[in-house]
Amino acid sequence: MLRRNPSGHRPQVHESAYVDHTAILCGKVIVHENVFIGPYAVIRADEVDEHGEMEPIVIGAHSNIQDGVVIHSKSGAAVTIGERTSIAHRAIVHGPCQVGDGAFIGFNSVLFNCSIGAGCVVRHNAVVDGCDLPPGFYVPSTERIGPKTDLSTIPRVSVAASEFSEDVARTNNELVLGYKKLQNEF
Secondary structure (H helix, E strand, O other): OEEOOOOOOOOEEOOOOEEOOOOEEEEOEEEOOOOEEOOOOEEEEOOOOOOOOOOOEEEOOOOEEOOOOEEEEHHHOOEEEOOOOEEOOOOEEEEEEEEOOOOEEOOOOEEEEEEEOOOOEEOOOOEEEOOEEOOOEEEOOOOEEOOOOOHHHOOEOOHHHHHHHHHHHHHHHHHHHHHHHHHHHO
């Protein structure tokens, strides 16, 4: 469901993107080409800052926002999801937040007030809160990364983890094509 926010902004969805009919996109949301947005995802850009303004939530080309993901932002802050990025089932991305190109954010993970560099992998049930993670870092499942975390203790993304991330992105790109073909049958 695409709907207007109280400020009057409507989502802008590229015609090649697939948005499941149970997903909710509200307000100043920009979805680029060949994006997959799965069932029950909620992407809501409706809060304003102290001046009544808001930045958009932007989903980069060829990315996938899987089932039950929530993307929102505090006080109109920007949220940017890079290209070829996967946000897995039930993850929460709460702005201000930037997720770089080719990143993977695992099931149930939480991102808040952070920047995730290109090619990073944040595994399942992890939390990244209040820090900037440079490109190519690997956050193991259940880890909490915050402003006091010594980033020298965080491993780099392995070849296997990178291949997994690329496979998820590729699979979801194929789903976009399949669901777009079926879209008129529902």
